[in-house]
Amino acid sequence: MKTIRQVSMLQFTLMVSAFQISVAFLSLPRELARQAGTDGWIAIFFGWGMATLASVALVKVMKNSPDGSILELIQRYMGVWAAKIAAFIFMAYYLLLAYDGFMIASLVIKLWLLPSTYIYVLVLLLLIPTFQIAQHGFQAIGRYSEIVALISIWIPFVYLTTLRHARWLYLLPVLKEGWFPVLSTVKIMFYPMLGIGLAFFIYPHLVKKEKALTAMVISNTLTCLVYLGITLVCYVYFSPDEIGEFNEPVISIMKSIELRFIERIEVPFIAFYLFVFSCIWIPSMHLVSMNSAWLLGKDKERGHLAVWCFAVAVSFFIYRPSFIDVARVNNFLNLTGFVMEFALPVCLLMYVAMTKKVRGGRRS
Template identity: 40%
Template sequence: MSPFVKSPLSFLQYVFIIAGIQIGIAILSIPREMARFAGTDGWIAIVLGWLITSIPSLLTVQIMKGSPDGTILDLIKKKLGRWLAIPFALVFAAYLGGMAYIGLLRTLLIIRVWLLQNTSPFIVLVLLFIPTYIVTREGTNMLGRFAEAIFYFLCWLPFIYLLPLKEGQWLNIIPILKEGWLPILSAVPTVLFAYLGFIAVFFLYPHLTHKKHAGAGVLLANTITMMMNLLITLVCFVYFSPSEMIEVNQPVISVLKTIQFKFLERIEIIFISLYIGLYSLSWIPALYFMAYCLKWTTNGARVRSYLIGLLAFIGIGTYFYLPTFNQSVWLEYMMTRIGIVVEYILPIVIWIYLVIREKVRREEQLG
């Protein structure tokens, strides 16, 4: 029996893990970045990013059809040999580690600024590590349940952002295409950062119970991400003026200050606390996939042992050095460039290679 059968994933769990990684990694930065590049037409770039992402997402699924009982590393090993698969595993591990670190770093910085200003960042990080280890030590089955629980628990949260619209100005977003297509197209590379995370298909596919729905699942995850980013971006554009969108730090959080209830003060603090669960979907799966890649490379201890080592390494590193918000923005910029190569270009290259290889093999058989 395949080891992947022991930790199956339902269709919705598969969707929620992918969407969780995508939403958690960029939800705070997208509105301001879109305003900086394309003004109030930045929402169009979000839609274009969804269209572009659909192509490598579906190719990723198509690639994995050649390895229904294994991950991308097993497929590369079968086609190219183990010694060529190991460098791929290390590249995936480094990339996923960067993604996990950015998610953790952003969450840590937000907690320090908005919730626990006087608490040591190392202590906060240790507190974040506890649920991280509890979830990841059980593998993909627990990841799926965790992502499903988070989405069900917080599915009402985006609709709260509709409340500030009553005080907004819809004139802020018109006319559409006021500066033409060039600013919008220049924002597309940045918006692709919001869709990074479908690389999870490479590792989730063998666990999926109904693999024939894998393509529909990744498209659904991309659509959930698009709708979430589109809703929050449009709300921010309507509420803040074009000049305020660039000047206000974290407009996604600042817009929550306009929501008032007679029985509750500082509602943004409550929502930030709830959003931590959503942010965790960006680093917890990525950290698990990274540990899996390292385990596969060495063919040694269990994934759990690598998780402990990775958490200890991140904790010790953060104890001695904690990047600032500006430095985290630079890290996001670099991750966007690396992510375009790993998640957008690499699947296309692998798919082309597999198609050519299969064609050559058939010609050899006929000849």
Template identity: 45%
Template sequence: MKKYAFNEITFIQSILIISGIQVSVGFLAMPRVLAEQAGTDGWISLIIGWIVAVAANLIIVQVMKRCPDGTLLELLTKYIGKWAGIAGGVLLALYFLYIAYTCLIYSVVVTKAWLIPQTPAHIIMLLLLIPTGVIARSGLRVVARYAEVVFLLSLWIPFAYLLPLKDAHWLHLLPLFKEGLKPVLSAVPATFYFFVGFATTFIWYPFLKDKQKASVGIIIANTLTLLVFLFITVVCFVYFSPDRITEYNEPAINVLKTIEFKFIERIEVLFIAFYLFIFSLAWIPFMYLGAFCTSWLFGKQDHRGHLLVLWLLFAGAGFFFMPTSSQSEKMNDFLGKIGYGFEYVFPVFLFLYVWVYDRIKGGKSL
């Protein structure tokens, strides 16, 4: 019997987990970041970043094929030793929990700024943590089902973004490569942050029912993310002028302020309220994965006790110290840097190590 058979996830669920994590938080500020780096050619940088992200994620899949019934922690233990598994568990737990905390703080900042400015930030954080604990304690299968529900509930969002296009100026996109290729290439590292999240493959791979389709799922998930990013980026680029778009922290929200209905005055408020479901696809899976790693370190199969401790730590951190908007942005910048190391650089070195190890030991080549 497979060790992780109880929490197996389907092919579709694996796609929606990766894409949901990637789309969740970076969606709002991404057009501004790209415009600051490469102007209205920033959408080209997205495509290049997608190619790199897909390549890195496929490398992870190839590595995990060497240990199909185990996570990265078992793989490190098998190929390097017990100490490597422990070190990997510690580092991976810290990384996942930092992502969860960073995304949760960003969600609190956005909610307080746009929805309920008079409510204390720690109360907002507590309200967001309550459903987090309920969903994450039930395991990866329930988290995956939650990703499916959020995806279905979010299908209306692209249609809302079509409405501002009646005032769009498509000439903003022309000419291509206005300042040459250098700005486009310089913006590519910034896109790596928006595709962060595929390192979860290190953990959920043994849970996947049909592992033969893992590579196809990776390509579909990252492509779905790319299409969403391209859509919102182009909408913002053609609506705002190249100079104005950099004036807004979250242009994906500001563009909705132009929409007016007789039955609702501020659609962006409704959008942010609903978008909290999509935000949650960042911190809920990562809280579960962080608890999974800490439970593995202590040899526990039940992650719920560790999840409760982490939940209390997050709630306590929100009560005693709540980062400001500028501090939250710095946390996101730091996340982009460590995410580059964990999700782009580390898989390459691990792949090379495993390949050399198997060649020396006479095993099958990757």
């Protein structure tokens, strides 16, 4: 698959990392604390290790299809119908990821910014720029990720100002209940690390494919550094007993920041953070339209994207989700994401290796 819309390594790195950080950033400290207390930050390192191993397997698999996506690879090794089934599964998977992103963003906006605005109106407003960017493919999405990363550099420095209220003794003693709570928390890290699967479809667009693994390791490391930083900040700001009571401790901590010209700094922060939120549903909607067009044997991805955007808007008009629905979807994505982005690359790598060995044996 030749393409003139190539993606640079920087764009690829930021695209994957922004996808991972987007919506999981807000609630990760709470989820880790509920399972392992103030030792939950240790599970982030295990999440990084698993994501890196899955990235290695994924890149090794895609080296067998340098000019085509995962669908062309499956078609070559398993047949047309297997590829069509895979296209449908990927379409449903990324549609759910996009829907999850829209749910979280709209509910956060409604809770903190616009309580009187209907959710479907908020989603409709978010879908307009989504369509404008996603229709131009991975290169436009990569450039958008670069802009988001550039204008987000100030965020870590804002959180560092909250450390004047830090109580570092909250972190002690380390491993107060042993390794079991930490190891049982590792499964929570599947959802925050979702995004490495983008390489299944971006790989043929990369300028320097030989550096794909390096870019993925950097993106996973960048993501985990962000998670580690915000988790530790929340742990030393909130007491171990109260951090689990906040739905978005990352936003609640903003109340400790006082500026003379802004009464509630969390309000402009949430408005700005919509750029980061969008880094999950914009590439997801593009992948939904790409797989939909591939499934039907048509190249008009823009038309498919318009149909899916309309369908998402209608779904929010018919059904108004709640935070309970978000928790259910997140739990489901935690399981399906593990299968799609962690287990699938390993299984495909073993299948391709066995197929090559069998075919090589027959030729000899």
